[in-house]
Amino acid sequence: MTLNNNDLKRMASQVRRDILRMVYECQSGHPGGSLGCTDYFVALYFKIMKHDPSFNMDGKGEDIFFLSNGHISPVFYSVLARSGYFDVEELKTFRKINSRVQGHPTTHEGLPGIRIASGSLGQGMSVAIGAALAKKMNKDHSLVFSLHGDGELQEGQNWEAAMFAPFNKVDNLISAVDVNGQQIDGPTDKVLGLADLHQKFSAFGWDVMHADGNDMDGIVTALEEAKTRTGKGKPVMILMKTVMGKGVDFMEGSHKWHGVAPNEKQLGEALSQLEETYGDF
Amino acid sequence: MKKYTYTEKKDTRSGFGAGLLAAGKKNKEVVALCADLVGSLKMQDFINEFPDRFIQVGIAEANMIGMAAGLTIGGKIPFTGTFANFSTGRVYDQIRQSVAYSDKNVKICASHAGLTLGEDGATHQILEDIGLMKMLPGMTVINPCDYNQTKAATEAIAEFHGPVYLRFGRPVVPVFTPADQKFEIGKAWMVNEGTDVSIFATGHLVWEAILAGEKLAEEGINVEIINIHTIKPLDEEAVLKSAKKTGCVVTCEEHNRYGGLGESIAQLLSTHTPTPMEFVAVNDSFGESGKPEELMKKYGLDSSNIVDAVKKVMKRK
Numbered sequence: 177m178t179l180n181n182n183d184l185k186r187m188a189s190q191v192r193r194d195i196l197r198m199v200y201e202c203q204s205g206h207p208g209g210s211l212g213c214t215d216y217f218v219a220l221y222f223k224i225m226k227h228d229p230s231f232n233m234d235g236k237g238e239d240i241f242f243l244s245n246g247h248i249s250p251v252f253y254s255v256l257a258r259s260g261y262f263d264v265e266e267l268k269t270f271r272k273i274n275s276r277v278q279g280h281p282t283t284h285e286g287l288p289g290i291r292i293a294s295g296s297l298g299q300g301m302s303v304a305i306g307a308a309l310a311k312k313m314n315k316d317h318s319l320v321f322s323l324h325g326d327g328e329l330q331e332g333q334n335w336e337a338a339m340f341a342p343f344n345k346v347d348n349l350i351s352a353v354d355v356n357g358q359q360i361d362g363p364t365d366k367v368l369g370l371a372d373l374h375q376k377f378s379a380f381g382w383d384v385m386h387a388d389g390n391d392m393d394g395i396v397t398a399l400e401e402a403k404t405r406t407g408k409g410k411p412v413m414i415l416m417k418t419v420m421g422k423g424v425d426f427m428e429g430s431h432k433w434h435g436v437a438p439n440e441k442q443l444g445e446a447l448s449q450l451e452e453t454y455g456d457f
Numbered sequence: 458m459k460k461y462t463y464t465e466k467k468d469t470r471s472g473f474g475a476g477l478l479a480a481g482k483k484n485k486e487v488v489a490l491c492a493d494l495v496g497s498l499k500m501q502d503f504i505n506e507f508p509d510r511f512i513q514v515g516i517a518e519a520n521m522i523g524m525a526a527g528l529t530i531g532g533k534i535p536f537t538g539t540f541a542n543f544s545t546g547r548v549y550d551q552i553r554q555s556v557a558y559s560d561k562n563v564k565i566c567a568s569h570a571g572l573t574l575g576e577d578g579a580t581h582q583i584l585e586d587i588g589l590m591k592m593l594p595g596m597t598v599i600n601p602c603d604y605n606q607t608k609a610a611t612e613a614i615a616e617f618h619g620p621v622y623l624r625f626g627r628p629v630v631p632v633f634t635p636a637d638q639k640f641e642i643g644k645a646w647m648v649n650e651g652t653d654v655s656i657f658a659t660g661h662l663v664w665e666a667i668l669a670g671e672k673l674a675e676e677g678i679n680v681e682i683i684n685i686h687t688i689k690p691l692d693e694e695a696v697l698k699s700a701k702k703t704g705c706v707v708t709c710e711e712h713n714r715y716g717g718l719g720e721s722i723a724q725l726l727s728t729h730t731p732t733p734m735e736f737v738a739v740n741d742s743f744g745e746s747g748k749p750e751e752l753m754k755k756y757g758l759d760s761s762n763i764v765d766a767v768k769k770v771m772k773r774k
Contacts, residue, residue: 233530234530234531234532235530235531236531236532240530242527282558282559283558283559283560284558284559284560291530292526292527292530292555292559292561293554293555293558293559294554295554296550296553296554299519299523299550299551299554299555300523301523302519302520302521302522302523302524302526302527302551302555303523303524303526303527303530303555304527305520305523305524305527306523306524306525306526306527306528306529306530306535307527307528307530307531308527309512309524309527309528309531310527310528310529310530310531310532310533311531313488313509313510313531313533314531314532316531332519333519333520333523333551336515336517336519336520337520337523337524339515339517340514340515340517340520340524344512
């Protein structure tokens with residue numbers, strides 16, 4: 177299913193409702209980063225990637241995506257369900273016993289659309305590079321996308337991967353960092369500052385771009401631009417500015433909503449700000 | 458006691474190198490990754506034959522494990538190569554999440570395991586790796602005993618779907634198993650049938666068990682020796698059958714007594730048929746620098762220690 181930009185915005189509203197309702201239902205999970213990355217996910221799955229919801233693990237001949245900061249699983253699950261990987265009703269089972277919709281994404285329960293477990297941070301870039309290398313070996317010209325948190329970049333493995341990919345010309349990879357400036361213990365600048373990410377990734381040899389991750393037209397344009405930059409000897413990195421909790425005024429911009437579920441009153445208030453467009457689960 | 462002879466001594470890591478080349482020739486999906494230890498892992502022949510199927514990752518083991526997991530998604534069968542310490546302890550969480558929990562078909566191939574890497578000392582002599590790996594659900598753990606068996610095991614794991622930890626070593630040791638053996642994952646190998654005691658040995662300790670068996674035979678003790686090359690899944694049937702027959706057990710491994718082969722066998726026997734046991738293993742300590750044979754003697758892992766353990770356990774029958 178490919179949507180035009182207007183419908184992408186309507187889909188983003190629905191996905192944000194899904195996120196809030198999933199997290200409310202089990203009174204656990206991570207709404208903040210999920211809401212912040214909703215526009216990116218919707219653009220990717222409903223416009224940018226050529227992908228097959230009938231789901232083959234090997235992803236041969238299709239674009240594939242890896243979520244490294246697995247705690248924003250609600251947005252991932254909602255977008256997978258809404259694009260046909262599994263029934264949206266299954267979102268109700270998020271974080272509950274005997275569910276395929278686990279707290280953090282996993283292949284272990286066989287949920288279609290997931291190709292690697294993530295949650296323990298800092299591992300996804302390596303996995304994405306491995307999958308990109310396999311595509312090159314297979315002469316498969318489709319692309320690999322990955323998303324990482326900014327706080328997650330404090331994990332050292334990222335920098336092993338960041339060094340490897342440009343040196344080995346892994347130019348079929350489009351990674352993005354969710355630059356929301358927040359992590360569990362507070363603003364990243366207070367916890368462990370990331371300094372100039374543009375300079376860092378450029379110095380490692382990446383083709384670095386910037387995007388406003390909460391402007392649907394902007395993120396679509398940026399991702400399309402990123403695709404034109406593949407195949408030119410460098411991996412592409414999109415530093416994507418987002419607002420944690422985007423779409424719900426009292427959640428926006430605060431690390432307090434990183435991993436806290438709304439109560440009934442807060443849920444009502446939040447949903448009143450987001451139009452139901454494609455039908456709640 | 459069945460007579461075992463050898464005409465040459467070779468390192469098990471060279472068996473891995475030969476097996477990797479053979480596996481690569483058999484299946485074009487086999488790829489190799491190495492973290493700056495190509496010479497030590499004996500991967501050069503594979504690289505010469507298949508330069509496009511080799512990935513040099515530099516000194517970055519966490520990235521290597523993650524990339525290996527990613528490669529499987531495109532249908533590749535990645536073999537990662539570095540020392541046992543850096544193959545396990547250093548990258549435990551990467552293996553746990555990206556390989557084992559994600560059920561990826563990665564072959565983690567680990568050289569320089571145990572004390573016998575020698576002079577480099579304890580920083581490199583991991584004695585906890587079997588335990589670390591066997592605790593991961595779905596992980597297969599293999600520790601072959603000589604060059605030929607390591608080569609056969611390397612070829613066999615390429616044909617097996619699922620994560621595998623393959624452990625081998627640096628020193629040259631007698632080559633006493635057949636060159637044309639068929640390696641069956643999870644199937645124990647009967648080295649010598651006997652009646653008085655069961656010796657379950659893995660890796661380099663299988664040869665030491667044979668030497669011990671010869672000495673004990675001179676004293677009229679008839680030992681059964683079984684090579685447990687696959688620690689997980691353990692060949693429970695073979696272990697239980699032998700223990701029931703002989704009534705006492707000695708386990709032998711170049712590993713900490715905690716977490717290793719001995720512990721797996723003790724758990725099995727205590728559940729089904731409690732049997733007196735002795736453990737020839739490192740007694741909860743780190744290693745140190747020295748020549749391999751000096752270390753094996755100092756840490757109680759040579760054939761004389763097995764002889765002593767057999768005599769001790771037989772008194773407890």
